[in-house]
Amino acid sequence: MQKITLIATAAMGLEGIVGQELRDLGYENVQVENSRAIFEATPADIPRVNLWLRSADRVKLLVGKFNAYSFDELFEETKALPWEKFITEDGEFPVVGKSKKSKLYSVPDCQAIVKKAIVERMKQKYGIANRLEETGAFYRVEVDINKDEAWLTIDTSGAGLHKRGYRVGQGEAPLKETLAAALVQVTNWRGGAPFVDLFCGSGTIPIEAALIGQNIAPGFNREFASEQWSFVSDRQWEEAFQEAEDKAEYDKPIDITGMDIDPKMIEISKKNALEAGLGELVSFKQMQARDFKPRDKGGYIISNPPYGERIGDRKEVEETYRQLGGVMKDHPTWSVYLLTAHPQFEKIYGTTATKKRKLFNGFIETTYYQFFGKK
Incomplete structure (x- = not known):
C-alpha cells in the first residue's frame, strides 16, 4: 500500500498531546515538533486520524519539502513533486501560504509560483493543452516556508478539527x-x-x-475534505467509521x-x-x-x-x-x-x-x- 507522510498540526503547547494520541492509535516513529506531529501512514489512515484526533487542528498530507532560496528553485522543486498522485485531473486546488525568516518573504508571489508549477505539472502528466477545469474535488494546497525550507502540503480535513458539529450556541469567548x-x-x-x-x-x-x-x-458527526478524494476509497472511509462505531x-x-x-x-x-x-x-x-x-x-x-x-x-x-x-x-x-x-x-x-x-x-x-x- 502507498506510504505517505501526514502532519497533525496543533496549537502551541498541544503538540505533545497530539503525538501521544497518535501513539495510542498505534502509529510508530511519531516526530513531535513545534505545533505539529509528523508520522508515516497510508491513505487508509487519513479517515482514521481525522475521525479520532481530539487535540489536533488539522491533518495535512506532506507532498514534499525542500530548500528554496529563489523563485526559480521554488518553481522547479514544486513542479518535480508527484501532484498527480493526489490531485485529480479536474481537482480544484487553491494555494495558500506563509513565510517566516526566509529569503522568499512575499507570500502572494510564493502562492502564485506554486500554483503555476502545479498547473504545469498536471497539464504535462494528464496531457492537457488548455487550462485546467478545476470543477472536481477540493484540495487546499499550502506552501509553508520557514528559514528557507519549503513544506508543501494538502489539507485533508477541510474545516478545522475543532469543528465537531455539535456547537449550536456559544458565549463571548468560547474555549476551542x-x-x-x-x-x-x-x-x-x-x-x-x-x-x-x-x-x-x-x-x-x-x-x-x-x-x-x-x-x-470526536469527528464522528462531521464531514472532511478528503472524503471526496479518489485516492482515499469509499471503503476506507466506511471502515474508519465502522471502527469508530465498534x-x-x-x-x-x-x-x-x-x-x-x-x-x-x-x-x-x-x-x-x-x-x-x-x-x-x-x-x-x-x-x-x-x-x-x-x-x-x-x-x-x-x-x-x-x-x-x-x-x-x-x-x-x-x-x-x-x-x-x-x-x-x-x-x-x-x-x-x-x-x-x-x-x-x-x-x-x-x-x-x-x-x-x-x-x-x-x-x-x-x-x-x-x-x-x-x-
Missing part, C-alpha cells in the same frame, strides 16, 4: 473544542470518577469529557456535571450536549463555584474559569479563586485542574500546584494548574 479535549487528556480521568466543570460556559469541557469517557470519536462505549456509565452562574449559558450547554447526542449523559445546573460541595471522594474538577483581564472584574474573579481554594482544602481526595492567565493564581487560590503546563487559549498565554488529589 481541541483545547477542551486536551485539558481532559492531560489528566488520568477516563470516565471512572465524578467529573465537574464549575465554569462550563457553553459546555465544551463536559461534552469533550463525555466523548472521551465513552471513547466516542470502539464506542455507549453503555459505559459516566458522571459529568457542568455548572455556571449564567442561566443562559446553562441553556446553551444543554442544547450543545443534545446536538452531540449526549443530552442524557451530561448534567448542567446553574450554580456559583463557591457553593460547590463535593459529596463523593476522588472526583475531578476541570475548568477554564474567568481570568479577570478586565480591571472591573479582577476583584470578583480573585475572590472566586480564593473561595474555591478554601472549599477544596476540605476535599483533599479531589483532583483540581484549572486553566487561567491570572499571574497570581496560586497565591490567591492558597495552594501550590502539583504540576503546571503552559498553554495558549487562542492568543492568550495561560497556565494549566494541576492539583492532584490524595488517594
Whole structure:
C-alpha cells in the first residue's frame, strides 16, 4: 500500500498531546515538533486520524519539502513533486501560504509560483493543452516556508478539527473544542470518577469529557475534505467509521456535571450536549463555584474559569479563586485542574500546584494548574 507522510498540526503547547494520541492509535516513529506531529501512514489512515484526533487542528498530507532560496528553485522543486498522485485531473486546488525568516518573504508571489508549477505539472502528466477545469474535488494546497525550507502540503480535513458539529450556541469567548479535549487528556480521568466543570460556559469541557469517557470519536458527526478524494476509497472511509462505531462505549456509565452562574449559558450547554447526542449523559445546573460541595471522594474538577483581564472584574474573579481554594482544602481526595492567565493564581487560590503546563487559549498565554488529589 502507498506510504505517505501526514502532519497533525496543533496549537502551541498541544503538540505533545497530539503525538501521544497518535501513539495510542498505534502509529510508530511519531516526530513531535513545534505545533505539529509528523508520522508515516497510508491513505487508509487519513479517515482514521481525522475521525479520532481530539487535540489536533488539522491533518495535512506532506507532498514534499525542500530548500528554496529563489523563485526559480521554488518553481522547479514544486513542479518535480508527484501532484498527480493526489490531485485529480479536474481537482480544484487553491494555494495558500506563509513565510517566516526566509529569503522568499512575499507570500502572494510564493502562492502564485506554486500554483503555476502545479498547473504545469498536471497539464504535462494528464496531457492537457488548455487550462485546467478545476470543477472536481477540493484540495487546499499550502506552501509553508520557514528559514528557507519549503513544506508543501494538502489539507485533508477541510474545516478545522475543532469543528465537531455539535456547537449550536456559544458565549463571548468560547474555549476551542481541541483545547477542551486536551485539558481532559492531560489528566488520568477516563470516565471512572465524578467529573465537574464549575465554569462550563457553553459546555465544551463536559461534552469533550463525555466523548472521551465513552471513547466516542470526536469527528464522528462531521464531514472532511478528503472524503471526496479518489485516492482515499469509499471503503476506507466506511471502515474508519465502522471502527469508530465498534470502539464506542455507549453503555459505559459516566458522571459529568457542568455548572455556571449564567442561566443562559446553562441553556446553551444543554442544547450543545443534545446536538452531540449526549443530552442524557451530561448534567448542567446553574450554580456559583463557591457553593460547590463535593459529596463523593476522588472526583475531578476541570475548568477554564474567568481570568479577570478586565480591571472591573479582577476583584470578583480573585475572590472566586480564593473561595474555591478554601472549599477544596476540605476535599483533599479531589483532583483540581484549572486553566487561567491570572499571574497570581496560586497565591490567591492558597495552594501550590502539583504540576503546571503552559498553554495558549487562542492568543492568550495561560497556565494549566494541576492539583492532584490524595488517594
